[in-house]
Amino acid sequence: MEWWLWPIALFAITFAMGIVAVLAGVGGGVLFVPIVSAFFPFHLDFVRAAGLLIALTSALSAAPSLLVNGLASLRLAMPLALVGSVTSVIGALLGLALPTGIVQIALGVTILGIALIMWRAGRAEHPDVARPDALGVALGMHGVYHDPALARDVSWQVHRTPSAFFAFAGIGVLAGMFGLGAGWANVPALNLLMGVPLKLAVGTSGFVLSVVDTSAAWIYLNRGAVLPMIVVPSLIGVMLGAKVGARLLRIAPASLVRKIVLTVLLVAGGRALLKGLGI
Amino acid sequence: MEHRIYARWLDIGTRIGAALLVASFAIYVFGWLDPHVPHADLVRLWTLPADHYVAATGAPTGWAWLQHLHKGDYLNFLGVAVFTTITIVCYARIVPALPRLHAALALIQIAVLLAAALS
Numbered sequence: 001m002e003w004w005l006w007p008i009a010l011f012a013i014t015f016a017m018g019i020v021a022v023l024a025g026v027g028g029g030v031l032f033v034p035i036v037s038a039f040f041p042f043h044l045d046f047v048r049a050a051g052l053l054i055a056l057t058s059a060l061s062a063a064p065s066l067l068v069n070g071l072a073s074l075r076l077a078m079p080l081a082l083v084g085s086v087t088s089v090i091g092a093l094l095g096l097a098l099p100t101g102i103v104q105i106a107l108g109v110t111i112l113g114i115a116l117i118m119w120r121a122g123r124a125e126h127p128d129v130a131r132p133d134a135l136g137v138a139l140g141m142h143g144v145y146h147d148p149a150l151a152r153d154v155s156w157q158v159h160r161t162p163s164a165f166f167a168f169a170g171i172g173v174l175a176g177m178f179g180l181g182a183g184w185a186n187v188p189a190l191n192l193l194m195g196v197p198l199k200l201a202v203g204t205s206g207f208v209l210s211v212v213d214t215s216a217a218w219i220y221l222n223r224g225a226v227l228p229m230i231v232v233p234s235l236i237g238v239m240l241g242a243k244v245g246a247r248l249l250r251i252a253p254a255s256l257v258r259k260i261v262l263t264v265l266l267v268a269g270g271r272a273l274l275k276g277l278g279i
Numbered sequence: 280m281e282h283r284i285y286a287r288w289l290d291i292g293t294r295i296g297a298a299l300l301v302a303s304f305a306i307y308v309f310g311w312l313d314p315h316v317p318h319a320d321l322v323r324l325w326t327l328p329a330d331h332y333v334a335a336t337g338a339p340t341g342w343a344w345l346q347h348l349h350k351g352d353y354l355n356f357l358g359v360a361v362f363t364t365i366t367i368v369c370y371a372r373i374v375p376a377l378p379r380l381h382a383a384l385a386l387i388q389i390a391v392l393l394a395a396a397l398s
Contacts, residue, residue, distance in 0.1 A: 001322070003318045003319050003321055003322050004308075004318070006321075006322070007308065041322075041325070041326055042325045042326070043325060043326055043327055043328055043329070043332075045328050045329035045332075046325055046329065046332075049329075053359065053362070056362060056363070057293070057296070057297075057362050060289060060292075060293045060296075060362060060365065060366075061293050061297075063286070063289055064286040064287070064289050064290040064293070065286075067282045067283070067285055067286040067289075068282065068283060068286045070282070072282075074281055074282055074285065074373075074381075075381060078381060078384050078385065078388065079384060081388065082384060082387060082388050082391065085388065085391050085392065085395075086391055089391075089394075089395050089398070096329065096330075100328060138380075139380070140378070140380070140381065210366060211366055211388065211392075214363055214366045214367075214392055214395075215391060215392055215395040216395075217359075217362075217363045218363055218392070218395040218396045218398065219395060219398060220329075221356070221359065221360075221363065222340060222341050222342075222396075222398055223329055223330070223333070223340055224329050224330075224332060224333040224338045224339070224340045225329035226356070226359060227321070227325060227352075228303075228304060228307060228352050228355035228356075228359075229307075229308075229318070229321055229325075229352075230325065231355075231359070232300055232301075232304040232355060233304075235300070236301070236304075
């Protein structure tokens with residue numbers, strides 16, 4: 001196959017991914033890494049680096065409006081992002097040091113785990129936090145945000161902050177090692193574990209991701225794992241696809257799209273696992 | 280207050296990064312600047328692990344890409360570097376607007392990101 005067909009193929013597939021990702025409410029990176037590593041000839045190192053940069057640029061592009069509209073909290077995100085950004089460096093270094101077969105197996109297991117989380121995890125619009133914990137209070141993890149759908153201000157506070165630090169440490173390792181982005185884990189950790197209202201959890205998750213992925217992205221960049229021929233068409237494809245997806249959001253059957261994404265993740269995760277096992 | 284400052288600087292940074300990335304990729308893919316690794320060779324080389332790719336092509340690691348900006352492929356790194364640097368700039372910009380504890384967290388975060396960038 002001629003070299004120039006690959007960026008075109010990447011653009012086409014990532015454009016479709018961008019649409020589906022928005023409709024299913026997941027990040028582009030979580031679809032990119034399993035699908036492209038399973039069906040394209042690129043080495044996993046380059047795919048993970050590209051996935052990380054896709055997740056990073058998507059998060060960076062969305063953050064300004066989320067911050068201005070009060071749907072992302074800096075004071076909630078900063079301590080968690082700090083922990084995640086340290087461990088994402090460890091994840092990236094591990095991912096580049098371990099044999100490809102082992103990383104491939106771990107990727108397959110992680111993707112199947114993500115599919116399970118997406119299938120089973122519930123969500124709470126406004127979780128009840130009866131008593132905030134001392135660490136959360138000390139770190140200023142509380143506030144008020146305006147919910148346009150409810151047309152009123154919603155006050156929030158958090159609990160289980162120490163457990164959340166451990167969760168974000170683990171999420172950082174996975175984000176750095178696999179370049180998956182981490183919205184699939186950030187949102188349940190903020191919403192179900194810490195008791196952050198869902199909308200604020202989604203917005204703050206993007207902000208945390210933008211910091212966590214930045215530190216891991218430097219590791220891949222500095223070690224020669226960033227190939228513009230893979231990164232740029234994918235990035236443009238996902239971003240344009242996401243714009244189309246946002247327009248289709250009103251008419252698309254969300255539950256059907258979610259089932260399709262789950263199926264794709266199961267197939268891609270299974271393929272990554274088999275590839276890693278040499279089957 | 281700090282939300283607005285952060286958002287304004289991030290918005291500017293992402294716009295600059297995206298413009299640089301699209302322009303530099305056009306220069307690269309249409310061959311207006313010779314790449315370090317010829318396009319046709321990529322098909323064989325991108326199947327290698329990153330360290331083997333670096334060894335096979337003599338690709339720069341660390342910040343050495345700055346010396347290869349006259350090459351089409353490494354020109355793209357300018358846009359990528361804007362995306363990976365903008366968070367450091369935004370954090371530095373909001374430090375004066377933060378209470379003492381969060382300013383300290385922001386400074387530690389900047390140190391972590393700089394350590395990753397210089398690793």
